[in-house]
Every structure is written in structure tokens, then in C-alpha cells.
Amino acid sequence: MVYLTRKIEFSASHLYHNPVLSAEENKRIFGKCNNPHGHGHNYALEVTVAGEPDPVTGMVLDLKELKEILEREVMRRMDHRFLNYEVEELKDQIPTCENIARLIWKLLEPKITQGRLFKVRLYESPDLFAECYRNGAAEE
């Protein structure tokens, strides 16, 4: 099995606020991420696809195709957007790194038809990231 990873970066803003909770609880749980005007990050996304290289092309999947999938599913949806208001799928969720990574997994998994999506790692900053993978899928 070969694991191929492609990295992209996008910039977006977000805020953490749950309307079900009181103002005090929101402040206590989310701290400065609760600022109503939001704040932003440079996100870095690493997408890993697992598969056997095709005997003819030598590729697990065509990187150009992966680039287009990432452009369509992630960049157009999230780059230079306010995640809470402009990303439909996140409207009822807190746009934490965990939830964004999970959404990206759900968007990409059905689109990757050569090889299979193995891992999504989303950095919110160089020191904080969330990772998604199928339970039981172990690296060989």
C-alpha cells in the first residue's frame, strides 16, 4: 500500500457560540473564540489517499484530479469565507477544527474513487490540528 499526501492552505474566519448556552457559559467554554465579530486562521489541510500504484501510470491517483477535487470541495467552499455564515454544512455546528475536519472528510470520501481516503489532517495553527480516519484503518 502506498500513501499519498497532498497539502493545501486556505484562510477563513469563524467564531464559537452555541445559542443554547447562556452568554456566561459561552464565554467560559469558548473564551476568546466567543468574540462575536469572529477571528481567522490560516488553515493547512493534509489529505492522505491510500492505494496501490496503477501498473500502467505508476499513480495511486492522478494528483491533478485530487487537486481539482480539493479546489471544488474545500477551497471554493471555505477559502476567504466566514465559516459560521457561509458554509451551509457548518451552520448548525460549532466550526471547531474537529468539526471542519470531519466535514472535509465527508465531502472528500465519496469523491475519491481511485485509491481510498485514508486520513484528513487539518491544522488551525502549527500547534493545533484535528485528524479524521476510519477506525481500524492502520498504516502498513
Place this chain on the structure above:
Amino acid sequence: MSDELKVELGRRYRFAASHRLHSEKLSQEENCRIYGKCNNPYGHGHNYVVEVHVSGPVDAATGMITNLADLDEFVNREVIEAFDHRSFNEDVAEFCEQVPTTENVCVEIFRRLKAFPKAKLERVVVEETSNNTFEYAGRESRITLRRSSKRENQ
């Protein structure tokens, strides 16, 4: 694929510490041969980076596996405050007899963080330098060493 989707949170921390690789069980010549310049009796130091991975259900109300403030407080208390600007050999009880290789440091950090009450500790990754990285995921797993270059700069 039917198996469930797993989400992990990764957080990186830093500390600076010194160590000397020397085993009382080995002769002076063997220590010198095995550990090379890391056997220097005065020790030497590194800027360590510790990557902590935790997993668990993402809470629907907060969107979080664990509140970062809780994780930071736990890691700072259990690891960073105990190791930062210390000598492993002299200041950390576990390494008074055990050789403070980064393999052993990685396992010790995992042992200290395993009790984190808010999420499951998945793995600990320790970078001794940007070229040498060690990973440990608990008793049932192996320690993995990744060396990113053959440059002998440590």
C-alpha cells in the same frame, strides 16, 4: 466502508532540557562507543517538541473532543513544568537510573498523560531535533523512530 469515523485532536508543546546518555550497566568504552558524543559527562540539551494526540466523541454542544484549556493545563502540569529547563538525569526521578534517550522520554510522557480524564490518549510524538522524531501509542504498539535526514547535527 462501514467502520466508524474517528476524530483526533493534536496539540504541540515545547520544552528545553538537557540529558546525558550513559548506562551504569556498560563499561566506559561501551558507553563511549554506543552513545558517542551524547556520552559527554557534562550533558547537552535539546529543544523538544511534544505532539499529543487525543480522541473521543465530538461533543455536539461544543464541537470539541476536549476543551483545549483542560488539555493544556494537564500537559503543562504533568510534563512541561516537570521537564522544561531541567536536566533529565538529575532532575527527573524516572531518569536517575533509566537512560534518558528520547525513546524512554516518549514512553514516560505517554505514561504521565495516559490519565487525562477528558479524552483518550492515542499517541505521543516527540521531536528531539527536527531530524529525529519518536512516536509511542501505548504498550501494545512499537516505538517508531523517523529520521528525516542523515545530517549528523545533534
